[in-house]
Amino acid sequence: MTLKHLNLPVGDIERSLDFYVRKLGFAYVRHLNERKVILNVGGFDFFLEEAPPLAVHPKFHFGVETSAEGVHAFARKLESLGVPQVVGPQPTGRAETYVTPDGVRTVLYFADPDEHVIEVYSHIGVDVGYVVPGWGA
The missing domain is CATH 3.10.180.10 (2,3-Dihydroxybiphenyl 1,2-Dioxygenase, domain 1)
Known part of the structure; x- marks a missing residue:
């Protein structure tokens, strides 16, 4: 078994895409649809999925x-x-x-x-x- 990706819910896909790609340097792979994007960091797939309303657990x-x-x-x-x-x-x-x-x-x-x-x-x-x-x- 190999852990291959993380799906992170976000409030605004464009804002998060800008942050993770332009600021943090994650590599853009492709859009799965208008609200879901695949990025890659260090060989690990990192999905962003717009899913408002968003509640982030403090832990x-x-x-x-x-x-x-x-x-x-x-x-x-x-x-x-x-x-x-x-x-x-x-x-x-x-x-x-x-x-x-x-x-x-x-x-x-x-x-x-x-x-x-x-x-x-x-x-x-x-x-x-x-x-x-x-x-x-």
Whole structure:
């Protein structure tokens, strides 16, 4: 089994298409119809589907992995585009590029026009949390 795509509901397909393609650099693939578009990022199909009225759950987000320098470069790109960072689960409670005290994880969060939160990170932090017996790898 292979995970191949994500279908993201959006309030306005043209506004979201502009954001994801022109600002974030996702590759346009094709329209499936007037309200649904396929994009591609890093070999992953990313569908945008206009579906108002839209209700975004505050816990929903998706992440894009890169290097630590890649996170800092992305922060500079967001700043140049006028896209503000938002508060994520970093312990500072601030909208900022956060580096863990051990220097292993660098992360930032920002939102798309519909307030879907996007995480850009350098390391997932697999050494945190716990494994429930019977469910672990």
